[in-house]
Ligand SMILES: Nc1ncnc2c1ncn2[C@@H]1O[C@H](COP(=O)(O)OP(=O)(O)O)[C@@H](O)[C@H]1O
């Protein structure tokens with residue numbers, strides 16, 4: 001029937017020979033296609049496909065104890081002691097001397113190599129922005145040499161970050177305790193902020209950070225001016241001739257969406273403003289996550305704490321290899337003439353907020369994270385201090401596939417001890433969002449908080465619902481409900497005080513998006529929204545949401561307040577309903593079933609769904625998948641640990657479990673049809689209103705699921721899937737096949753104990769298919 005079945009993120013390691021040549025910048029079919037389409041002079045009415053050319057307790061209780069941080073702490077202490085004694089405040093250099101000794105490539109030498117051998121650069125798969133356009137960079141270099149700079153006549157006021165007048169997006173309330181930053185002078189605060197960024201970008205081998213300076217290099221003319229083009233003066237450089245003296249790392253710190261738009265449009269090919277004001281951009285060769293390229297450092301602690309082995313998403317790497325990749329990413333970022341730094345928060349629960357720093361090379365990535373993480377107020381930013389976790393996104397630059405543990409040119413590396421993540425060889429922005437989610441799946445359970453791969457919304461009476469589900473099952477679509485308050489669409493925490501969103505934005509799928517079917521998402525696609533990999537009409541810039549020619553996984557990332565009835569701050573009370581969304585490509589699961597606690601656990605641990613095409617690289621059609629906790633790709637501990645917490649919380653707060661099939665009906669994928677969204681919405685409405693709890697139920701064969709006989713607005717015959725299949729024999733065979741797959745999959749979990757005694761385990765085992 002054309003359905004394949006696999007365990008998501010099986011620990012089977014891809015062998016080198018399985019891996020296609022997928023270096024960033026290596027010519028792909030898409031790229032070739034885009035070249036053809038990049039000409040504006042195309043057939044009238046034809047769309048302009050722009051495809052890439054060349055392709056969140058308190059803060060973390062434990063302080064970083066890496067040698068680097070110890071070293072930095074010591075150097076900061078001795079620096080402040082000695083300097084305070086020797087220098088007046090205005091004598092102090094904004095950049096400390098001992099962090100200025102880094103030696104990096106200079107822009108000059110890189111540009112020289114570009115001009116000498118552009119094919120070499122192509123093969124090395126360097127950033128298309130910086131290196132595939134040498135003329136532009138040479139122009140800039142020439143202006144730099146001539147001292148004419150690149151000042152633009154912008155009639156806009158410079159942003160005053162300390163000014164109280166500046167309006168900011170809503171954010172988590174400050175809990176009242178300000179860090180020591182609050183007592184610092186503006187100058188010292190700025191200095192420490194730069195030192196913190198420099199420390200983040202420190203090279204491990206040289207143990208120093210680069211010279212960082214805030215602002216866009218293109219707007220500065222800080223080099224000596226030549227008197228005129230035709231008068232030749234001799235100029236002796238006064239700066240010491242070392243790489244670090246020739247090279248500043250220009251930091252574009254927490255830019256606004258408007259500034260990021262300008263950066264993207266000026267510097268990133270494939271960036272355009274669409275008719276609704278969104279920023280359309282391209283993620284390059286990778287248009288979905290690459291779970292097989294994700295690595296987690298296995299050390300003495302994580303070896304015992306994390307889930308390793310069959311079914312686990314955690315593919316190991318050692319500390320040394322992580323450092324190799326980190327160095328590669330940091331060196332790449334420091335070689336650029338500007339990097340973007342976002343300091344933001346995760347988790348709307350003020351007691352459990354995590355400070356994250358994202359260092360990236362693209363305005364697209366910076367705007368994406370601006371939207372997806374919680375945006376600090378100017379005051380919170382002033383007092384941000386040291387991040388709890390840092391992402392180095394050097395996605396334009398590949399990893400070295402000859403490095404141990406690397407099986408492709410893409411690597412997403414997580415080091416929990418260092419609290420760092422490195423991204424090489426993929427520009428798909430979802431990696432950052434979901435990478436941080438993995439971190440929360442590690443940190444939160446340590447505080448007895450359950451991290452959830454779920455959407456969440458709240459009714460007018462304060463009833464909260466959770467929507468668990470893998471990618472494409474409907475978390476975003478169904479949690480975004482005009483009649484309810486949106487808490488969040490994808491990542492949440494369930495603590496002793498209730499549910500909080502981890503993120504500050506939503507990441508909606510756009511394929512076949514329509515104003516009629518999904519008005520709130522449609523209207524959220526406006527100025528500030530990042531639209532990934534969409535196709536639009538050349539002149540009008542109207543997006544064609546039905547066009548899959550770049551990818552099925554077209555996406556919109558927007559701040560949560562773009563949804564009119566968003567619940568801000570994004571937290572709510574304990575959930576009343578826990579809805580497990582499964583997109584059943586076999587077409588045999590009922591559109592809705594009421595679950596008892598053991599059944600809820602059984603289906604939660606199983607995490608059955610069909611992975612729909614797009615989000616994960618290589619999935620071209622719905623593929624039946626078992627993904628524990630409806631998010632095996634992101635969990636870090638054994639699934640039964642999360643399941644035990646869910647059972648305990650559901651019991652304590654009296655939540656009801658539901659299984660909703662948003663997949664196929666009337667046959668499997670290929671013969672049946674996807675259940676109509678309006679019907680699913682009616683089912684969800686009945687769950688929220690409580691009317692479904694009072695309905696009449698009957699039990700299905702094999703899975704033993706309780707299914708309602710009637711729901712207002714839904715044709716009764718579709719409620720029992722057997723009615724929708726013309727081929728009854730085929731239905732029974734498919735039902736048994738799926739039942740068998742569930743049994744097989746659950747075998748790995750049979751020896752695990754859930755709950756204080758083993759009782760729940762036995763009940764859970766009995767809650768599966770019976771035949
Ligand atoms: N019956 C249905 N229920 C939910 N979503 C559906 C249904 N039929 C089609 N869809 C489509 O499936 C996709 C679900 O994607 P999304 O809500 O982003 O999933 P998730 O947030 O879980 O990744 C949307 O494009 C939605 O329009």
Ligand SMILES: C=C(OP(=O)(O)O)C(=O)O
Nearest residue numbers: 289430470471472507615
């Ligand atoms: C971004 C992702 O999440 P979702 O598809 O659930 O939005 C993803 O899984 O890569």
